[in-house]
Amino acid sequence: MRVLVLGGDGYLGWPTALYLSSRGHDVGVVDNFARRGYDLEMGVDSLVPIVNLQQRVRRWKEVSGHSLDTFIGDLTDATFVSGTLATFAPDAIVHFAEQRSAPYSMIDRQHAVYTQANNVIGNLNLLYAIAEQNRDIHLVKLGTMGEYGTPNIDIEEGYIEITHKGRTDLLPYPKQPGSFYHLSKVHDSHNIHFACRIWGLRATDLNQGIVYGQQTEETVLHPDLATRFDYDGVFGTVLNRFCVQAVVGHPLTVYGTGGQTRGMLNILDTLACVELAVLNPADPGEFRVFNQFTESFSVSQMATMVADAFDGEVEVSSVPDPRVEKEEHYYNAAHTKLLDLGLEPHLLTREVIRGLLDSVRDHRDRVDLDAIRPTVKWRETASTLATSGSALSPTTAG
Amino acid sequence: MRVLVLGGDGYLGWPTALYLSSRGHDVGVVDNFARRGYDLEMGVDSLVPIVNLQQRVRRWKEVSGHSLDTFIGDLTDATFVSGTLATFAPDAIVHFAEQRSAPYSMIDRQHAVYTQANNVIGNLNLLYAIAEQNRDIHLVKLGTMGEYGTPNIDIEEGYIEITHKGRTDLLPYPKQPGSFYHLSKVHDSHNIHFACRIWGLRATDLNQGIVYGQQTEETVLHPDLATRFDYDGVFGTVLNRFCVQAVVGHPLTVYGTGGQTRGMLNILDTLACVELAVLNPADPGEFRVFNQFTESFSVSQMATMVADAFDGEVEVSSVPDPRVEKEEHYYNAAHTKLLDLGLEPHLLTREVIRGLLDSVRDHRDRVDLDAIRPTVKWRETASTLATSGSALSPTTAG
Numbered sequence: 001m002r003v004l005v006l007g008g009d010g011y012l013g014w015p016t017a018l019y020l021s022s023r024g025h026d027v028g029v030v031d032n033f034a035r036r037g038y039d040l041e042m043g044v045d046s047l048v049p050i051v052n053l054q055q056r057v058r059r060w061k062e063v064s065g066h067s068l069d070t071f072i073g074d075l076t077d078a079t080f081v082s083g084t085l086a087t088f089a090p091d092a093i094v095h096f097a098e099q100r101s102a103p104y105s106m107i108d109r110q111h112a113v114y115t116q117a118n119n120v121i122g123n124l125n126l127l128y129a130i131a132e133q134n135r136d137i138h139l140v141k142l143g144t145m146g147e148y149g150t151p152n153i154d155i156e157e158g159y160i161e162i163t164h165k166g167r168t169d170l171l172p173y174p175k176q177p178g179s180f181y182h183l184s185k186v187h188d189s190h191n192i193h194f195a196c197r198i199w200g201l202r203a204t205d206l207n208q209g210i211v212y213g214q215q216t217e218e219t220v221l222h223p224d225l226a227t228r229f230d231y232d233g234v235f236g237t238v239l240n241r242f243c244v245q246a247v248v249g250h251p252l253t254v255y256g257t258g259g260q261t262r263g264m265l266n267i268l269d270t271l272a273c274v275e276l277a278v279l280n281p282a283d284p285g286e287f288r289v290f291n292q293f294t295e296s297f298s299v300s301q302m303a304t305m306v307a308d309a310f311d312g313e314v315e316v317s318s319v320p321d322p323r324v325e326k327e328e329h330y331y332n333a334a335h336t337k338l339l340d341l342g343l344e345p346h347l348l349t350r351e352v353i354r355g356l357l358d359s360v361r362d363h364r365d366r367v368d369l370d371a372i373r374p375t376v377k378w379r380e381t382a383s384t385l386a387t388s389g390s391a392l393s394p395t396t397a398g
Numbered sequence: 399m400r401v402l403v404l405g406g407d408g409y410l411g412w413p414t415a416l417y418l419s420s421r422g423h424d425v426g427v428v429d430n431f432a433r434r435g436y437d438l439e440m441g442v443d444s445l446v447p448i449v450n451l452q453q454r455v456r457r458w459k460e461v462s463g464h465s466l467d468t469f470i471g472d473l474t475d476a477t478f479v480s481g482t483l484a485t486f487a488p489d490a491i492v493h494f495a496e497q498r499s500a501p502y503s504m505i506d507r508q509h510a511v512y513t514q515a516n517n518v519i520g521n522l523n524l525l526y527a528i529a530e531q532n533r534d535i536h537l538v539k540l541g542t543m544g545e546y547g548t549p550n551i552d553i554e555e556g557y558i559e560i561t562h563k564g565r566t567d568l569l570p571y572p573k574q575p576g577s578f579y580h581l582s583k584v585h586d587s588h589n590i591h592f593a594c595r596i597w598g599l600r601a602t603d604l605n606q607g608i609v610y611g612q613q614t615e616e617t618v619l620h621p622d623l624a625t626r627f628d629y630d631g632v633f634g635t636v637l638n639r640f641c642v643q644a645v646v647g648h649p650l651t652v653y654g655t656g657g658q659t660r661g662m663l664n665i666l667d668t669l670a671c672v673e674l675a676v677l678n679p680a681d682p683g684e685f686r687v688f689n690q691f692t693e694s695f696s697v698s699q700m701a702t703m704v705a706d707a708f709d710g711e712v713e714v715s716s717v718p719d720p721r722v723e724k725e726e727h728y729y730n731a732a733h734t735k736l737l738d739l740g741l742e743p744h745l746l747t748r749e750v751i752r753g754l755l756d757s758v759r760d761h762r763d764r765v766d767l768d769a770i771r772p773t774v775k776w777r778e779t780a781s782t783l784a785t786s787g788s789a790l791s792p793t794t795a796g
Contacts (some may be wrong), residue, residue, distance in 0.1 A: 078507060078508075078511075108526075109476060109522070109523065109526035109530075110476075112522055112526070113476075113519050113522050113523070116518060116519070116522065116585075116589075117515060117518075117519060120514060120515075120518065120585070121511050121514070121515060124507070124510055124511050124514065124578075125507065125511070128506075128507035128510070128779060131779050132507075132779050151567050151569055152565055152566070152567035153560060153561075153562040153563065153565045153566065153567045153569075154562060154563050154565070160560070160562065160572075162551060162558070162560055162562075162572075163551075164551040164552060164558065164560075165551065165552050167550055167551045167552070167728070168550070168551065169549050169550035169551045171549055171551075171572035171574070172572045172573065172574065173572070174558075174560075174569035174570045174571070174572055175570065175588065176569070176570065176591075177588065177592065178592075179592075180522075180589070180592070183585075183588050183589055183592055186585075186588055187514075187518070187581075187584075187585040187588070190573065190575065190581050190584055190585070191514075191578070191581055193574075194575065194576075194577075194578070194581055197722060198722040198776045198777055199777065199779075324595060324596040330565070378596045379596055379597065381526060381529050381530050381597075
């Protein structure tokens with residue numbers, strides 16, 4: 001199949017492009033390098049060095065024999081979007097190309113507006129390009145489990161049957177997202193659902209959990225094929241942060257009580273899920289929602305697991321939660337649809353954590369501990385922060 | 399109280415400003431004249447002539463003795479928003495300042511993106527300005543009953559208690575909006591709800607039905623105080639269209655079977671509801687949702703009511719529905735919260751319809767029948783329409 005990977009230079013987009021390419025699909029990569037730009041803005045970097053896209057693509061051709069088409073541009077540029085679709089003529093589009101950090105979206109007004117405008121407008125341009133060129137193209141869109149928040153009932157996959165005052169309907173699952181970023185994904189979901197209803201588009205919304213892991217069968221073939229490893233306070237995820245803190249001898253910083261529970265999955269399962277979605281497209285007019293994660297853990301559990309896997313002493317300490325979220329809550333989310341399609345999960349074993357710790361050790365000299373501190377606080381905004389230093393200058397924020 | 403009316407030059411914003419001013423509130427009017435710009439773009443006009451804002455404000459001062467502060471600018475300009483709030487220092491903000499036509503949002507990609515960017519970004523700028531200046535300001539935001547769509551269960555006011563697999567939670571009511579405009583209001587609702595959670599803002603979301611009526615106690619005091627009467631295929635509402643068609647002897651054009659049922663209310667009740675919300679603010683951190691309508695009618699019922707009220711022959715004919723919507727559906731929506739605050743509804747009587755018909759007769763020479771034809775079709779996009787004329791040129795679309 002012809003698959004266009006939007007955001008194909010990013011943490012998951014790049015390994016997805018390689019995975020699909022290695023399995024014989026014709027793959028195009030679309031990116032505007034916004035993700036690399038955020039690094040420059042925040043003064044941080046991937047722990048594992050990454051080379052530029054052109055070098056990545058040349059190396060992949062050399063290693064695998066497969067070519068990747070590249071399209072450099074921005075989804076908010078409608079002419080670029082329609083031109084790219086017309087040129088590549090995809091059967092499926094995998095859409096990773098959004099600003100995906102909750103803390104980044106919460107820095108200040110400008111970053112909130114950027115996140116929602118970038119994500120929502122890029123996605124609208126994409127929906128129109130599909131509707132106007134080929135309504136049979138299957139859109140595989142990356143959403144997030146964070147769209148649901150933490151309701152006091154079981155989370156279902158996109159829809160819930162509600163019986164109310166003697167009548168019953170299957171309705172979109174209520175959303176309670178926890179950042180302007182997570183809200184942008186909720187907006188996207190509503191827009192895509194509508195596009196499926198009016199234009200008969202085929203779409204799969206992958207409500208993904210938190211992904212861990214940095215190595216795939218393809219990325220390990222050469223250092224130039226490596227993908228990112230983020231551990232900073234804005235783009236890093238909690239498991240990566242804990243691994244870095246363990247290796248450098250810093251206490252693992254748990255936000256609040258650590259009872260926050262989230263769905264998680266191995267990067268290898270992200271790749272498998274995306275291909276399963278691509279190979280089993282939604283029906284015309286169908287807005288299909290899969291919850292894409294394999295296990296749930298609380299932050300405290302993750303800290304304990306990292307401490308257990310680490311050879312040596314590890315201290316765990318609590319810091320005030322910079323977010324507004326429930327620190328203790330019910331959490332039980334369905335995730336059977338991808339298993340039904342054949343997903344075979346890679347679970348978060350002691351060996352997997354030891355592999356992550358090894359990756360950190362290999363690049364220990366690149367660790368910047370200042371980058372880990374949570375500088376973006378949900379209850380404050382730019383003007384409040386202005387008195388104590390800019391949220392964008394973590395190393396000078398005191 | 400000091401009340402800032404955003405979109406205060408529009409169909410409802412202007413009479414709301416006068417109503418609040420006449421009741422002793424200090425009122426500021428904010429507008430960017432986008433609504434007048436849409437008229438120029440579409441080549442249509444209000445049936446009742448309206449003068450410019452400066453003349454309206456001068457006339458109101460002369461007639462009532464009350465001054466209105468004016469702020470001319472765009473909510474997508476964050477500097478303008480924060481400056482206006484700092485200057486006027488409102489106790490409450492009534493936010494009408496959004497692109498509010500479903501057909502306009504469905505013209506093509508550009509209009510869909512404009513509608514969502516304009517509405518969502520303007521509202522985000524407003525939320526940040528409130529959070530950064532005075533979290534006690536009460537935001538009274540105009541939403542729409544169209545956010546809910548037409549579910550097969552009763553529609554509640556913003557939230558629904560769901561019991562699922564033995565557990566219960568009160569959750570945001572699921573949304574199934576029917577246009578990119580209606581979607582923008584759903585996005586706003588999610589963003590405001592979040593702002594209330596993280597910043598403790600006070601907000602009331604008025605999910606308004608379709609408003610009819612053109613005269614209020616204040617606007618009838620002088621022709622310069624009149625508000626708009628829209629009957630065109632893009633900004634006009636169905637009852638206005640039927641009244642114009644009856645007066646000029648054109649068959650009343652019902653879309654499809656006419657079973658589409660919607661909540662409606664008199665313009666006099668909009669004014670009363672807004673003041674009730676302003677006088678009874680939401681609590682800090684509360685995102686309160688009121689369903690603001692008084693009666694529900696199907697399109698067929700409205701056609702029959704207009705035909706009954708009209709002195710003379712009226713033909714009713716069906717045209718293909720340009721929208722994607724259920725033509726026959728269950729509809730039962732709660733609307734008790736504003737009644738509990740003291741709303742005394744003005745219902746859609748034969749006399750009210752006769753009053754509308756009289757308004758049309760007074761301006762019969764200004765009717766442009768070409769403007770009524772539905773030119774925007776939900777299932778098509780710009781490129782499809784390109785072959786049969788532009789959606790923006792209704793008089794040349796054949």
